[in-house]
Amino acid sequence: MRKKLWGNAGNRCAFAMCGQRLVADADDPDKSSGAGTSVLGEEAHIRSSRVSGPRYDAAYPREKLNEYENLILLCPTHHTAIDKKKGSAWPIEEVVAMKQAHDTYVDAVMGSKAKSELELDVALAARIDKWEGDIGLADWEELSRCLNDVHPYVTSAQWFSLTSTSSWLAGLKWPVEYPKLTVAFKTHGNVLRALVQHLSDAFILEGNRHEIRRRHKERWFGGPDGERHYTEAISQFGVDDAVAGVLITELTRSVNLVIEAVNDELIPLYRFNDGAVQMIEGDVLWGLWSSTPHFAPLDWVSFPRAYELRDIAQRVRDALDGGDPRNGVSMSIAAFDPSFRS
Numbered sequence: 315m316r317k318k319l320w321g322n323a324g325n326r327c328a329f330a331m332c333g334q335r336l337v338a339d340a341d342d343p344d345k346s347s348g349a350g351t352s353v354l355g356e357e358a359h360i361r362s363s364r365v366s367g368p369r370y371d372a373a374y375p376r377e378k379l380n381e382y383e384n385l386i387l388l389c390p391t392h393h394t395a396i397d398k399k400k401g402s403a404w405p406i407e408e409v410v411a412m413k414q415a416h417d418t419y420v421d422a423v424m425g426s427k428a429k430s431e432l433e434l435d436v437a438l439a440a441r442i443d444k445w446e447g448d449i450g451l452a453d454w455e456e457l458s459r460c461l462n463d464v465h466p467y468v469t470s471a472q473w474f475s476l477t478s479t480s481s482w483l484a485g486l487k488w489p490v491e492y493p494k495l496t497v498a499f500k501t502h503g504n505v506l507r508a509l510v511q512h513l514s515d516a517f518i519l520e521g522n523r524h525e526i527r528r529r530h531k532e533r534w535f536g537g538p539d540g541e542r543h544y545t546e547a548i549s550q551f552g553v554d555d556a557v558a559g560v561l562i563t564e565l566t567r568s569v570n571l572v573i574e575a576v577n578d579e580l581i582p583l584y585r586f587n588d589g590a591v592q593m594i595e596g597d598v599l600w601g602l603w604s605s606t607p608h609f610a611p612l613d614w615v616s617f618p619r620a621y622e623l624r625d626i627a628q629r630v631r632d633a634l635d636g637g638d639p640r641n642g643v644s645m646s647i648a649a650f651d652p653s654f655r656s
Contacts, residue, residue, distance in 0.1 A: 318382050318436045319357060324420035327355070328413050329392035336387060337583070353583060356393045360384050360409045368401025369409065386413045434489060438580055441486075445572075449479045449506075451591065454569070459594035459602065461562040466555060467525040468513065476513070480506045493614075498575035500618035502568035508621040508652075509561040515623075516554040526554055545638055552637035556630045557623075559647045564621070566593045567607040574612065607648070620654040 320336070327334040336355025361371045363379045378384055386409060388396070396404040424432070450457060450472065460467055468476070483503040488496040517524040529547035534540075569591045576584045596602040629652075631637050633645040 316357070316439070318439070319385055319387055320355070321432045321436055322417045322420060323355075323387040324424065325355075326416075326420070327389040327392055328386050328416035329388055329395070330412060330415070332389060332392055334389040334391075336389065353586070354389060355387050356390055358386050358388050358393045358396065360386055360406060360413070362401075366400070368397040369404070369406050370400075371406065434491075435580060438489070438492070438495070442576055442580070442584075445479070445483075448475060448482065449569075450475045451569070454566070454591050455594045455604070458562050458566060458592075461558050462593070462595045464597050465526055465528070466558040467517070467520075467523050469523045470519075473513065473524050476506065477510050480510045492575075492579045494575035494579050495572075497614065497617035498568070498572045502565070502572050504619065504621045505561065505565045505568045505652075508623045508626065509565055511623050512554075512557055512561055516557070526551070526558060548639065549631075549637035552634055552639045553627055553631045556634060556637070556645065556647065557627050560626060560630060560650055560652050563593065563607050563647055563650075564652050566591055567609055570606070570608040571612075571617070605648070621652060622654045625654055626652045 323336070325336050326332070327336060334354070337353055359367075359379065360369060361374050361379065361384055362368050363376070364370060365372075374384070396409060401409075446452075457468070457472055460469070460472065480503065483499065483506065486499070488499060490496070513524060516527055518527045528551050530544055530551055532547075535544035535547070573585055573590060590606050590608060592604045592606050594602055594604055630645070630650075633643075633650070635641055635643040
């Protein structure tokens with residue numbers, strides 16, 4: 315929606331005869347970029363959501379208030395002007411007509427090739443919006459906290475979000491005009507698929523969440539082979555626990571790779587105020603801390619990357635000397651590269 319609004323407005327204020335650039339050099343607004351480049355544009359509501367607001371329309375569906383049809387892109391001066399005195403000087407019909415006239419003008423000046431490129435940009439931006447919502451980017455810190463817990467788990471809602479997004483991404487194709495987006499999402503989809511497989515293999519449903527299986531806690535290990543079976547069970551837990559940490563760390567890296575690609579090829583101001591995604595580690599008893607996993611140095615030639623769960627699990631087992639937590643062996647998950655090695 316935002317990409318369509320900004321694209322159709324052509325980076326100009328929609329107020330008649332204004333023409334102010336909306337992403338410009340703050341020191342010289344006639345320039346589109348410079349050392350002081352900033353966002354000057356404001357997404358104004360045609361119909362207010364507040365009863366006391368400008369051009370409030372009780373009959374207008376509330377779910378459409380923040381949609382493209384009810385928004386107009388203006389410079390700060392003209393946003394203030396149309397909203398002054400509850401918008402009494404600028405009724406709904408006039409603001410809608412002003413927006414339509416501006417969009418028509420921009421279409422005419424852009425030409426068919428530029429318009430086709432814009433339409434592709436808008437379609438891809440809508441896909442990015444869907445990905446953000448489906449995978450739960452707004453709640454990423456909580457997801458990472460759950461999977462970095464002493465006993466990793468995901469809620470049923472998180473499980474559905476991860477598995478459905480993985481299936482959706484697997485069926486997508488990306489335009490060749492966007493090579494970074496293509497390899498970023500390919501890498502992201504590959505990590506996500508490995509995580510979903512690990513959740514299916516190593517986690518069990520307990521109430522409304524999926525918890526890592528702890529076979530060493532499920533029964534009494536007696537008899538002559540009891541110690542051997544217990545060691546196998548607790549070692550499997552140690553490996554599964556570390557693999558969960560490795561995969562959520564790599565998945566967070568891949569999310570930040572996607573953010574880099576979107577910024578470079580599609581939306582220069584994407585997550586302008588939010589920045590990279592952070593991951594939460596630790597637990598409430600011993601303390602929580604955050605980190606920002608990313609691929610560094612970032613070399614686009616090294617992407618896309620592949621991930622094989624069995625390969626990851628075996629290398630984690632080797633790094634942990636079998637995986638038994640009682641042996642005191644640890645590994646640096648942050649430094650571990652889980653990408654497939656042929």
